[in-house]
Amino acid sequence: MASVTSHRKRSVADEPVTSVLPGGDVPYDPNHEFSADEEVLAALGYKSEFRREFSLFTTFCVSFAVLGLLPSFASTLYYGMGYAGTAGMTWGWIVAMVGIQSVAMSMAELCSSMPTSGGLYYASAVLAPPGWGPLAAWITGWSNWLGQVTAAPSVNWGIASMMLAAGSIQNPGYVPTNYQTFLLTTFIMLIHGVMSSFPTKWLAQINSGGSTFNFLALIIVIILIPAGTDRVARGLPKFTPSSEVWGDIYEGTSYPPGVSVLMSFIGVIWTMSGYDSPFHLAEECSNANIASPRAIVLTSATGGIFGWFLQLVVAYTVVDIDDVLESDLGQPFAAYLIQCMPQKMVMAILSLTIIAGFSMGQGCMIAASRVTFAYARDDCFPLSKYWKVVNKTTQTPVNAVWFNCVIGILLLFLIFGGDLAIGALFSIGAIAAFVAFTTPIVIRVFFVGNRFRPGPWNLGKFSIPIGVVASGFVALMVPILCLPSVTGADLTPDMMNWTCLVYGAPMLGSLIWWVVSARKWFKGPKVNIEHLMLGREGNVVDGKGNDSASDAVEVDSKAVQELPSDPKPAELK
Structure with a gap:
């Protein structure tokens, strides 16, 4: 040939x-x-099927929209504040970001070398030791897909809860029901399904606007909370003393303080799990092997810095953590705002958060559809021939969009199981995403080493040390995030951490499927086995x-x- x-x-x-x-x-x-x-792309074994209408900026916009700092923080405040209090929110965020930024930089290096929609799944297949490529791709693919397909419903559930909490603030006699939350979240999912079916050029423009709003809303809230707090009028100092903010660890779990801080990282990890989007959009991005990895690192770094500022302003102004967690509003962020802000300002901040969250949910659905398309292209799913179809009119994977939308709506029935059941979506998103993020990094660091052929964006001599930090961080956090918050006689079914079951059961099912059937026909990505990835x-x-x-x-x-x-x-x- x-x-x-x-x-x-x-x-x-x-x-x-x-x-x-x-x-x-x-x-x-x-x-x-x-x-x-x-x-x-041809050297990696694929032909271009999308219009390359994403630039570095628009790719970053989608990624930052998926990251959704403000709505992500609002949706996961229960974990960040509830497990370790303000100490976990302040210096805990810094510690977590060291590991998260290491994962992002190692992923960006892989993206530069292999800029395909399959992303992490493709990288695992190519880098795995001889004979292990298909299994590595199978595990990475299913874990990544579980994280992606749960992102939009978890975000939209958080947004629907905030919208209903806003109704409760306006009308104290109104108490939202699970049925109303389910219907509102489903309605938002359907809107996002329609929007995510638009042509690539439209999606780039929509997400540019949404990301811009996300960023502006974040800045406004970071300024508005310390400037508009009325703690003084309530007989409190304007800000909580730093010794309390940084030193007091809230006893939100039955574990030692250090473990409680680590458990609070679920909020950081879930909030910071959207920076892989540029990898999945690489086949729609111009100058992808440079622009896409830059977008990954830029998203993670920007999110880490501004996310920490948001954590600080909330930590310095919260009045009573117990009241935030136990409020009848059913939404800790809304309960926190009521403690320290006038009602009109509370409604303004909630409105900004809801709009930003709507943009975030739509970005999550776009990213998930590209992952589904890429895996279906390699026959990873049942009925893959339908999910890998690119719509001739929009030049986007419309079938994959609606496949994910239906799965997401079915997952929303967890709402009727209570807060801990629906909260498992956040745990799945955190663990599933970071397992998928780190699998190819582990293979690259411990099995490939200096035989890895980097792309034009690379970490040079720091590649392996940063990869080791990333791998160690995720290896530590996966079991930590599966721990229940209570132990002993207090550990009842309704207090159990269901992450092991909700994430572990599908992954176990995929492994059984592999042993029984898939290993006989699934050969991983249709890659060019003589490409330049190893050399x-x-x-x-x-x-x-x-x-x-x-x-x-x-x-x-x-x-x-x-x-x-x-x-x-x-x-x-």
Whole structure:
């Protein structure tokens, strides 16, 4: 399929593409002038199917919208404040961000090397030891999909709860019911399903506006809370003394203070779990192997800094943590605002948070649909042939959008199981996402080492140390986030942490499916097994004009054209 010449250097497009997509689609067209982005994707074994209408800024906008600092913080305040109090919110956030930023930077390096919609799943397959690629892809894919498909319903549940809490503030006699919360959340899901089916150009514009609003709303709230607090009028100092804010650990669990602080990280991890979106949008982004990893790091860093500022203003102004957690409003953030703000200002802040959360939920649904499309493209799901269809009119995976929307609505029936049951969606999102984030990082650090061929955005000599920190952080946090808040005789079914069951059962089911059936037919991504992912240390995967490779290889278009119409995909490793 390839012939060796010596008259020119090799570019990524000239790598021998040994895999063929279902239906005989070869990711090489001798009659088409490849752009640099198309070269990179073709060398990874895929052909471009989307319009590349996302830039660095618009990709960052989607990612920041999915991150949704303000609504994410509001939705998870119960965990951040309830487990360790203000100490967990202040210095605990800083500690958590060291691990989270390490994960983000290691992921960005993988994204630069492998800018595909499959993202983490593709990276796990390619980097795994010989014979283990399909299983690594299977585990990463299912874990990532569980995190993605639970994101929109958990966000939208939080937004619906805030909307109903606002109604309770206006009318103290009104108490929201589970039935009303379910219907309102479902309605929001349906709206997002329609919006996420729009063409890519529309989505980029919508998310640019939504992300801009998210950022402005966050700044306004960070300024408004300390400026507008009426604690003094209530006979309190304007701000809680720093010794109490930073030093007092609220006894919200039955564990030692250090463990309680670690348990409070669920709020940080879930809030900071949206920065992988640029990876999944890489096939729709221009200059993807540079712009996408930059968007990942920019999202995580920006979120970490401004998220900490938001944590500080709340920690310094909260009056009574017990009242926040036990309020009849059913929404801790609304209960907190009532403690320290005039009612009109409370309604203004809640309104900003609700609008920002609506944008966040829509961004989550977009990212989830791209993950579903990428995995269905490689036959990871039942009925994959339907979910991998790209709509001819919008050029977006509309079927994948509605598949996820239906699954999300079904998950919302957990609302009728109580707060702990629906709260499991947040735990799933935190654990599932970070297991998927870290699996390819662990493989890259401990199995590939210096054989990894980085992209143009890379960490250089710091790659492995940062990867070790990222891997260690997630290995510590996965069991911590499964702990119940109480122990001994107090541990009743209604106080149990159901994360192990709600996340573990689907993952166990996927592993049983693997052993019984999938291992016989699932071969992982249809990758080019001779691509530049593994090679000599220091070589870079790039677009046209790559001078890092010493051998010159030229694609023989005639050989490509003579491939059988429906060849068997190359088996991975």
